[in-house]
Amino acid sequence: MGTTNKLDHFPGKITPYVITCWLLAACGGLMFGYDIGISGGVTGMDDFLKEFFPKVYQRKQHAHENNYCKFDNQYLQLFTSSLYLSALVSSFLASKVCSLKGRKPTILISAVFFLVGSAFSALSQRLWMVIIGRVFMGVGVGFGNEAVPLFLSEIAPMQHRGAVNILFQLLVTVGILTANLVNFATLRLHPIGWRISLGLAIIPAVLLLIGGIIITETPTSLIERDRIDEGRKVLRKIRGVDEVEAELQQIREACDQAKLVKHPYKELRKKQSVPPLVIGILMQVFQQMTGINAVMFYAPILFQTVGFKSNGSLLSAVIIGLVNVFSTLVSVYGVDKFGRRILLLQACVQMFVSQTAIGIILILKLTDTNTLPKGAAVLVVILTCLFVMSFAWSWGPLGWLIPSETFPIETRTAGFAFAVSSNMMFTFLIAQAFLSMLCHMRAYIFLFFSGWIVVMGFFVVFILPETKGVPIDAVADRVWKKHPVWKRFFNEDPKQENGA
C-alpha cells in the first residue's frame, strides 16, 4: 500500500476538450439505451408482426380468453434477447482488447459493429437476418459497455468520478426515451415504420464512430502499456495545465501495482476478492431482478396486454422514459449527499409497494375480456412511473457505480468484466423469459419481482457496506476490514494475505 494516497487534489480543470470527449464517448450509453427502448415498441407493431410473426399477429387480432399469452413466442423474445447474449460473450473479449490495445480502439470496434448490425436489421427480409443484425449490435454493446464507463472515469478529474460515472447511465436513459419517441412517431408510417425505428440506431453509432476517431486514448491506458511520454502529453491536454507530474506518478504507481498481478482472473479466486466480487455481481443481478427491463423492453406490449390501444401504450412508454431520465438526475446529486445505502433502501420500499400494487390491481380488476376500468388503467401507469422513478435514482446508476469502486486496482477491470457480463446475462434471461412468464404467471409475475425486492432490501441492510466518501484505493482498509460480515475474508495472517 505504498501508493500516493493524496487522491483528490491534482491541479487541472474540466477543459472543453474533456467535455467533448465525454459527450462523444457517452454516445455509447445512448446507443445501448436506444436499443433497450426500441425493441419493445417494434415487437408490438402490426407491420413487423405481420412480416415475421404472422401467428402472433393473428393471436393479437383475436384477443381471446388468455390475453396474457398473445405475445408468448420464443422467437419474438429471441429478437430482443439475442443482442444481450452476444453482448455477454463479447464483453470478455472486449476486456482483453481494452487492456491490450486501449479504450479508443475498443470504442471504435463497438461503433463499427453497431453500425453494421443496425443497417442489417433495418433492411432484413427474413427473421434470421434480423437476428444476425441484432447479434452484431450485441457485439457493439458488449465492447461499448466495457470501454465507455472506463473511458469516462479515466479522463475525469478524480473528484468528479462518481458524477461522471452516472453520466453513462444518464445517457442510457436518454437513449431509451429517444427510442420511445421514435416508436411513437413511426407507428403511423405503414408498412416501414419498424424499419425506420431499427435503422435510426445508425445515428448514435455514427456519432460514436466519429467520437472514436476524435477522442484521445486515456492516460491510464497509455501508461499501462509503457507509453509514458504520450501519457504525460495527453494528461496535459485534458487537464489544461502543464503541471501533471503528481497525477502521472500516481497513475504509474497504480499501474505498477496492477502489473504485479500476472493473472487478474486468478487473483479473483483469492479469499480477499470474494467480498467485492459478491457485491459487484449481486448489484448487477439484483438490478435486473427488480423487473426493470420487463418494463423497459415490454412496456408497450404490457400496456397492450392490459387493454391499452397501440397508441396509448406507446405514449405511456414515452411518459415512463421521461420519468426515467429526470429521476436519474436525482442520483447525480443524491449519491454523495445521502449515501448509497439510503438511496438503495428507500428505492426498495418504493419499488416493493408499487410492484405489489400493480400486481394486485391486475389480479383483481383485469377481466377475462381484456378490459381494465379506466381509473385502474391510469393507476397502473402512475404506479409504473413510481416504480421506474425509484429504480432510476438508485439501482440503475448504482448498479454500475458500486462495482466500479469496490475492487482494488489489481482486479478492477477483470472484476468489472464479471459485473458487466452478469448484467448482460440477467438482461438476456429477462428478455428471453418475460413474455412466457407473463403467459404462465399472469399478473402474479409482478408479485414475483416484489419478492426479489424484499431479498434485495435484506442484502442492503446486512451485507452491503457504505462506500460514500471513501477514496477508491482505501476501500479494503476502511470498509471491508471493518465490516461485520466481510472482515473474516481479510485475514491478518501474512501467509493468507499472499494467497498461499
Ligand SMILES: OC[C@H]1O[C@](O)(CO)[C@@H](O)[C@@H]1O
Ligand atoms: O434505465 C433502465 C435501464 O438501465 C439498465 O438497468 C442499465 O443500467 C438497463 O438494464 C435498463 O434497461
